[in-house]
Amino acid sequence: MEAEKRIKELRELLEKFSYEYYVLDQPSVEDREYDRYYQELEELEKAYPQFQDANSPTQRVGGTVLAGFAKVVHEKPMLSMGNAFNLEDLKAFDERIRNEVGEVHYHVEYKIDGLAISLLYRDGRFVRAATRGDGTVGEDVTNNVKTIKSIPMAIAETKEMEVRGEVFLSKAQFARINEERAARGEELFANPRNAAAGSIRQLDSAIVAQRKLDAFLYTLVDAETFGIAKHSDALAYLDRLHIKTNPNRYLCDTIEEVWETILKISEIRDTLPYEIDGVVIKVDELEKQERLGATVKVPRWQIAYKFPAEEVETRLLDIVLTV
Numbered sequence: 176m177e178a179e180k181r182i183k184e185l186r187e188l189l190e191k192f193s194y195e196y197y198v199l200d201q202p203s204v205e206d207r208e209y210d211r212y213y214q215e216l217e218e219l220e221k222a223y224p225q226f227q228d229a230n231s232p233t234q235r236v237g238g239t240v241l242a243g244f245a246k247v248v249h250e251k252p253m254l255s256m257g258n259a260f261n262l263e264d265l266k267a268f269d270e271r272i273r274n275e276v277g278e279v280h281y282h283v284e285y286k287i288d289g290l291a292i293s294l295l296y297r298d299g300r301f302v303r304a305a306t307r308g309d310g311t312v313g314e315d316v317t318n319n320v321k322t323i324k325s326i327p328m329a330i331a332e333t334k335e336m337e338v339r340g341e342v343f344l345s346k347a348q349f350a351r352i353n354e355e356r357a358a359r360g361e362e363l364f365a366n367p368r369n370a371a372a373g374s375i376r377q378l379d380s381a382i383v384a385q386r387k388l389d390a391f392l393y394t395l396v397d398a399e400t401f402g403i404a405k406h407s408d409a410l411a412y413l414d415r416l417h418i419k420t421n422p423n424r425y426l427c428d429t430i431e432e433v434w435e436t437i438l439k440i441s442e443i444r445d446t447l448p449y450e451i452d453g454v455v456i457k458v459d460e461l462e463k464q465e466r467l468g469a470t471v472k473v474p475r476w477q478i479a480y481k482f483p484a485e486e487v488e489t490r491l492l493d494i495v496l497t498v
């Protein structure tokens with residue numbers, strides 16, 4: 176049957192792309208192209224539920240654990256995120272949220288194009304860092320994370336605390352690294368995201384230190400146990416602990432306000448010193464996040480708006496025209 180054949184074909188293709196992206200840090204296609212195949216697979220699986228498979232790329236968090244690193248089990252899984260590509264998708268998200276838990280506020284943040292990291296503090300000291308891996312098991316990259324100067328090794332909170340965020344490489348550092356690699360005749364990194372992912376999973380911390388990675392933290396795990404009721408308050412608490420958060424964040428009352436904020440962010444996107452591949456929209460009330468829960472792959476209280484492909488094409492065209 177046609178659909179069954181296409182589903183199999185798409186799964187194989189997405190597996191290959193994921194391997195290149197998450198394991199080799201060398202994607203062969205643009206994210207937009209990956210997203211298009213992914214959407215096609217999602218739609219086919221919805222239309223033909225008899226071909227559902229728990230191992231499908233739509234049912235698993237991407238990524239694997241490299242040999243050479245100790246493994247870390249995430250007590251709370253590190254999940255992926257649902258996607259929205261337009262206002263219509265966001266309105267559908269909003270409607271579902273309101274139907275299930277009533278009025279909410281939305282916290283709007285930059286979607287930093289790096290890789291997810293989990294940091295653990297015990298007795299006020301940094302003790303461990305782990306990558307997302309497959310969501311359940313990640314890689315212990317403690318020594319490499321110690322080279323990131325903006326991550327504090329001591330904080331004024333003695334309770335055990337897990338903080339999650341994004342490790343990234345600034346556009347300037349990415350350019351410098353690729354210039355140096357070109358001078359040495361080495362293969363270039365495709366983009367800052369892949370350079371950051373490749374760097375944090377280097378076995379030699381001295382090399383990692385030269386890469387000059389940075390990080391923004393955006394989640395305080397189990398914030399309620401610190402007497403916090405809102406995601407925005409959790410970030411303010413991280414600020415007080417001198418844990419670096421992204422100051423560009425907005426609280427919105429309605430999805431229309433979220434959309435206006437997205438449009439403004441799209442306009443200034445190119446002026447930022449680091450890359451963002453979208454905007455993340457989160458329900459601010461933690462108790463409502465809890466009630467909304469998660470699927471096997473994504474939390475149901477947040478969504479990533481991805482910038483449209485035209486922008487990428489326009490920028491490519493600009494480059495072609497100015498060369």
Ligand code: NAD
Nearest residue numbers: 192193196202204205206209255256284285286287291455
């Ligand atoms: P994702 O990158 O779309 O979204 C989830 C991630 O967003 C989180 O793990 C976190 O690291 C990050 N994030 C950044 N800023 C955040 C913030 N403020 N708050 C919360 N999280 C934030 O999902 P994914 O599962 O990591 O990757 C899937 C995406 O990766 C695809 O949509 C595709 O674009 C890309 N991909 C590309 C290829 C390729 O071959 N080009 C292959 C596989 C995946």
